[in-house]
Amino acid sequence: MNQVIQLLKSHRSIRKFTDETIPEAWIEDVIKAGQAASTSSFLQTYSVISITDSDRKAQLAELTSNPYVATCSHFLVFCANVERLALAGEMHQTPFQGNNLELFLMASLDTALMAQNVMVAAESLGLGGVYIGGIRNQIAQVSELLQLPQFIYPVFGMCLGYPDHEPELKPRLPLAAVYHKERYQLTPSEEQELLAQYDKVVQAYYTKRTGGKRTDTWTESVMGYVKKPSRTHLREYLEKQGFRFD
Ligand SMILES: Cc1cc2nc3c(=O)[nH]c(=O)nc-3n(C[C@H](O)[C@H](O)[C@H](O)COP(=O)(O)O)c2cc1C
Structure with a gap:
């Protein structure tokens, strides 16, 4: 390296x-x-x-x-x-x-x-x-x-x-979850299997970093973005600023 x-x-x-x-x-x-x-x-x-x-x-x-x-x-x-x-x-x-x-x-x-x-x-x-x-x-x-x-x-x-x-370095998704060869290789259940493995890594990371105050997994931590859209004011602001989306 x-x-x-x-x-x-x-x-x-x-x-x-x-x-x-x-x-x-x-x-x-x-x-x-x-x-x-x-x-x-x-x-x-x-x-x-x-x-x-x-x-x-x-x-x-x-x-x-x-x-x-x-x-x-x-x-x-x-x-x-x-x-x-x-x-x-x-x-x-x-x-x-x-x-x-x-x-x-x-x-x-x-x-x-x-x-x-x-x-x-x-x-x-x-x-x-x-x-x-x-x-x-x-x-x-x-x-x-x-x-x-x-x-x-x-x-x-x-x-x-x-x-x-x-x-500490924040652990990233396993390579297999983000890197594919020739075509998109993962089925949804294979992806979820990898996410379940990664969840354990992230949970251990948060637990250690926060002395046990934070113990959520990665799939739990992204729920805020799954449950509802964020910063919904952006389109109106950007259009006022002169940007167009057609
Ligand atoms: C576009 C972008 C916006 C971000 N916004 C914030 C932010 O507002 N506040 C913050 O504390 N971290 C912010 N981050 C940092 C991420 O939380 C951080 O990169 C991620 O958790 C991975 O951690 P690491 O950079 O330590 O590896 C942002 C990162 C990116 C790429």
Whole structure:
């Protein structure tokens, strides 16, 4: 195994940070590493907003319901951005007619790919971080705070800083559950058998990590997303922001 694979396999989300501030040059470098990610049709449909001001981080910690947003060194907000394409169109007297579900998906995917490069680059420098999907809890308020123009939306945030804890690696699904050869190989009952095995692994992990306070299995832990849809305000917000889904 080489060092890159070793680094990738040692990822764990960091939610406790020391008071130390990451040098701005490092942040710029990890963002540049993010920009090196593959990007659909060379469109580069993303922007990153870095928040270091304590009051603004505290406000965002409230809005996202994630307290570590206030205590990290840099809170990065990764935005999907198709405004740039609309602006390019204007430069060539061409109205923005390519605004549809496919473009929304491309912009969101490209944002995620660049962000994951940023995370890995930061980890390679000994920093740690955690994604913050909670940015979409109160997405309209966040957008107002960040003064986001039309055609831009925050996909997720990312806390970055110097780690002040060393959490255990969180066990992933067995390879057989996610990796297939030539065709989709698992029957539903085979999948459930693998999930039942994985449940035991996750239960042991939670029990150990929380000293017995949390003992749920993986299939139990995902029930919140099975029982009801989440963040049902998103479509209305995104349409107001100018995104289209046809
Ligand atoms: C898009 C995305 C959004 C996430 N949002 C949050 C969040 O709002 N709060 C949080 O504490 N963790 C968040 N996480 C971190 C996941 O909970 C974490 O990656 C997962 O439990 C696996 O743990 P690990 O990263 O330590 O391996 C998010 C992760 C991703 C990829």
